[in-house]
Amino acid sequence: MAERVWQRMSEQLADERTEAGSPVRVAGRAVRLVPDRGPGVAESALPAEYQRILTAVRQAAGPVSTRQIGEVLGLVTGTRGKPEPLRGKLTKLADRGWLHKRPDGKFTTRW
Template identity: 45%
Template sequence: MPDRAEGMGLQALTSEYRRIMEIVAGSDGPVMAKDVAVGLGRETTPGKIEPVRGQLRKLSDRGWLVRTASGRYRPC
């Protein structure tokens, strides 16, 4: 996944990451990994939520999302 740069659109992301971005952007506020996992149609077991948390962290590390102090995510 590329680092986010000025003018870069979601088309630079894979379909899975684009879907995550759509879920986060469509929420009323910062979301938890569990919320995104539910939006992706996954179970809410730790084994299904942890990979989503990793994907959210990766999006945050590369400038696509902002991670709040409480561990929730929101669009930049």
């Protein structure tokens, strides 16, 4: 059983890296699908799924947990391990300056 769980998690992580974490080659140059936030980088530069996540966090009344965002997006969050891919995306957005991750693990917008 543990091997199946490990295999499934490994596949999810690999898919996540392929989708938005690792640089992708475009015209011979490495380009991130989730760019760092900075001057001249519009939210429209993010993949659609990440834009939906940002919108959900922005519409929240205050700091939100991964589970709360998952529920807003219609994702299954009640099963252990299901919110982890979303948590990775939220953390990636925070690492790249689009969101702020608080010490309690909740997320807020930076603006």
